Amino acid sequence: MVKAQIHSNIIEAQVNCAGCSNKMVLRGAFHSQQFTVESCYKCHSAYTGKRQVSDTGAVEKFKQKFKGFSSFKKK
Template identity: 40%
Template sequence: MKSGIHPEYTDLKVTCSCGNAFVTKSTMSKESFHVEVCSECHPFYTGKQKVVDTAGRIDKFKQKFGKFAR
């Protein structure tokens, strides 16, 4: 293996918008990194998913295509 061609592998502090912070390893040259969503606040991981019905679109869809459902 050639020497001097591989990037340096260092610790990286990741901070989320929700306030959660953790340390991981990375080849990024930064010391810290900011993300908008992490596993502590993402609805897929928390199980708190919300169905947003803007302007009654679900009801409008059911009214339009409800007659085709069994």
């Protein structure tokens, strides 16, 4: 016999991507009907093959801070 009322309700949820503003509808046992994800299949580097470097500011700051160390003369 199959037990009644043991499975979650399946709902449609609106998913918004914060990276590329893509919107999609998923069906599943979600707690909310709308939520936001950081990246999706259209903008994540694993799916697109494009690498995005987000720490260029930190790299430039490091290079600026230590740029004079290469000009020291050895004794």
